[in-house]
Amino acid sequence: MRVKGPGISGKGTGQEPGGPSIVSCFGALKVRELETELDLEQKRSADVIKVPVNSSILLWQAEEDRKNNLRLQDLVDKLQLKVKSYKRQTEEAEEHSNTNLSKCRRVQHDLEEAEERADIAESQVNKLRLKTRETITTKVSLLYRVQHYDYHMSLKSISDIKVAKGDERGVTPLIPGHMDSLSGRGSTILLKSPRARTGGRMRLWLDTQPGPLIVHGQDPSAFAGVCSDDI
Structure with a gap:
């Protein structure tokens, strides 16, 4: 066991x-x-x-x-x-x-x-x-027809023309009327002629409007040496 x-x-x-x-x-x-x-x-x-x-x-x-x-x-x-x-x-x-x-x-x-x-x-x-313009001196060789009342003449050989506007102090150049008008009234011009009997000077008042220049002043016979009657 x-x-x-x-x-x-x-x-x-x-x-x-x-x-x-x-x-x-x-x-x-x-x-x-x-x-x-x-x-x-x-x-x-x-x-x-x-x-x-x-x-x-x-x-x-x-x-x-x-x-x-x-x-x-x-x-x-x-x-x-x-x-x-x-x-x-x-x-x-x-x-x-x-x-x-x-x-x-x-x-x-x-x-x-x-x-x-x-x-x-x-x-x-x-x-x-x-x-x-007060002292301008110019020579004019153009033919100007000037009428002094009923007296007519032609200025052909004027030399040494002094132009005064109103008087000798306000001088303006001399311009033909058919080109320009100096003052609308006229100008005082001192003309000098070599054969003038009165000393060769004459004061003229010229109307510068177109047409014949009307002269008021002294007797233009002083300019007999430069005047012509065959107008």
């Missing part, structure tokens, strides 16, 4: 009928834990390996950024130089424009002064013309 003791029972051996042993279960759990730890270690080692790679990438990016910054700084410097050059050219153009404007104003001022001087000169010329 066989007696079963506690040391030889199935529980004492750690085995159960129809199931795995406790040792194998613990072993499997331990393997799983180790596998998990291994995975974690592998991940940590991968992260540690990635750090230098990432750092090198960051260093490369930093170097590229530095180069880009240098290029941008160089471009900024060049643009600043261009801006300074354009500013200097603008200042020179403004200075040149101001110079031309001052020249234009000076020329305009000179022109205005010249116009003013021309007006003054023209006024002086007109005054001189009026003054010179």
Whole structure:
């Protein structure tokens, strides 16, 4: 007869009928834990390996950024130089424009002064013309028909005729009546004849309107030397 003791029972051996042993279960759990730890270690080692790679990438990016910054700084410097050059050219153009404007104003001022001087000169010329008419001496070689009341004569060779407008001070040039009118009324004429019996001078008042010149004054017989009766 066989007696079963506690040391030889199935529980004492750690085995159960129809199931795995406790040792194998613990072993499997331990393997799983180790596998998990291994995975974690592998991940940590991968992260540690990635750090230098990432750092090198960051260093490369930093170097590229530095180069880009240098290029941008160089471009900024060049643009600043261009801006300074354009500013200097603008200042020179403004200075040149101001110079031309001052020249234009000076020329305009000179022109205005010249116009003013021309007006003054023209006024002086007109005054001189009026003054010179007092002493104008002209020679007449035209044939004038003079009527002294009912006495007619032709003056053919009168020389040195002085013409005065109203009197001897306001002299105007002697112009034929068919060309112009001296005063609208007449002129005082001093006639000089080389063969005049009364000293060769006679004061006449002549109507200068178109037609026969009407003489009012002294006896025209003083000009017998230059008169002709074949009218």
